[in-house]
Amino acid sequence: MDIKEIQSLIKFVAKSGASEVKLETDDIKITIRTGSLSANSEPTYVHTMPMAQPAVAAPAAAAVEAPAAAAAAPAAEAEDDKYITIKSPIIGTFYRKPSPDKPVFVEVGQTIGTGDVLCVIEAMKLFNDIESEVSGKIVKILVDDSSPVEFDQPLFLVDPS
Structure with a gap:
């Protein structure tokens, strides 16, 4: 779940009128509470657990093409300027x-x-x-x-x- 999805979820919960929503998946836990904080209430926390990325060996050809792609990006930006x-x-x-x-x-x-x-x-x-x-x-x-x-x-x- 990226930051834009989290922001969309927060906006959706705020518009829905729900007072609290909890979402738990394997890699993320989110609790969203709406309304103003009072002295007895606690703030909303977002806790993200890092996901394990599988190690994939890149072929040698891809490693050779990467610098060419990196060089093409500035050229495209210069063209757009x-x-x-x-x-x-x-x-x-x-x-x-x-x-x-x-x-x-x-x-x-x-x-x-x-x-x-x-x-x-x-x-x-x-x-x-x-x-x-x-x-x-x-x-x-x-x-x-x-x-x-x-x-x-x-x-x-x-x-x-």
Whole structure:
């Protein structure tokens, strides 16, 4: 169980109205208590027990490819630096289309201008048009349709040239 799953579980328990939830598996024990702490109550503790990782011998070919992959990552980051990243201004659900029966707002390779609608983000049953603040060409769409997005999460890469 990773930290995002734990955070989601905490939010779910808080919304459910339950006062206490305990979860125990082979590798983790979690107790979540909601409500304010009084003088008689005790704080919530999260205790994670380390999992034993099986030792796997990596083939020699994989060991040779690892440095090449490590070198490729900075090259990709350097390539992305020349692009402008359009980020989410709000938390919500990302949609590429105005409605299910309509075409998507933008595609990779499409030229956009300032003020063009790139997507819609639904937050609390309100659909917010996300407009471009730059002109250029869409290089990459970083979020899948109907996916949840966080504030300041990258959505699009735009080549301004």
